[in-house]
Amino acid sequence: MRRQRILLIDDEQHIIDVVVYILEENGFEVLTALDGDAGLRRFHEGAPDLIVLDLNLPGIAGMALFHEMRRARPNVPIIMLTSRGEEIDRVLGLEMGADDYVTKPFSPRELAARVKSVLRRTLSVPRDEPQKHLSHGPIRMDCEAFAFVYFGRQVQLSRAEFKLMECLVRFPARVFTRDVLIDRIYDGEHFVTDRSVDAHIKRIRRKLAEIRAEPDAIETVHGLGYKLNSNLEAAT
DSSP, X not given: OOOOEEEEEOSOHHHHHHHHHHHHHTTOEEEEESSHHHHHXXXXXXXXXXXXXXXXXXXXXXXXXXXXXXHHOTTSOEEEEEEXXXXXXXXXXXXXXXXXXXXXXXXXXXXXXXXXXXXHHXXXXXXXXXXXXXXXXXXXXXXXXXXXXXTTEEEOOOHHHHHHHHHHHHSTTOOBOHHHHHHHHHTTOTTSOHHHHHXXXXXXXXXXXXXXXXXXXXXXXXXXXXXXXXXXXXXX
8 A cells, every 4th residue: 555645835945855854754755846837747647645735836826726736636635835924825725625724934743743634534535425424522513413512412503503513623624714604604695794603603602611611612713714623633
């Protein structure tokens, strides 16, 4: 059985050198590219299991490359690298469906941990067959029965609250803006205001806090939106 193959696309050679060393130390095979054009060639030739993509690339731009790779292989997971201050790129990337993002400067070992986590989540179930049962840390969800369990206790959620939590649990590393959550919860009924999302979040937090106050299951990402609290994965 071959090692899982990672394609790392970044225009900074020193970053490539360090990340390749750490990923190989963790048992991965690593393909590299220093610009968008080379990245696209390696993508088609190497059939990677996961891509680490810098958004700021010479040649084909990072966003354009992301779109092309998603079009060619919708199921391949992608972790985006963004520089500090590139908030708009990070928002766009997450809304387009990136599986995770890492902000520069970053710890190569943290990146390796993110790679393992994303592969564990995304490769276990095909993306065109959405999971009917979701779990993350203390959360268990039955998406057909609309059943939600938190730290072993059943929680009664409204349909909108359940759909909101389903978004967060299905993509635990992704930051959802209020507009995206409105689309997911209300199926495109854009007359709903973003205040309704905040109200749902407040009610969900109150219900879950009655079972366990810490950690807060939903994390507010200021200026962006909401995501599942990453500390939940280790909670028991």
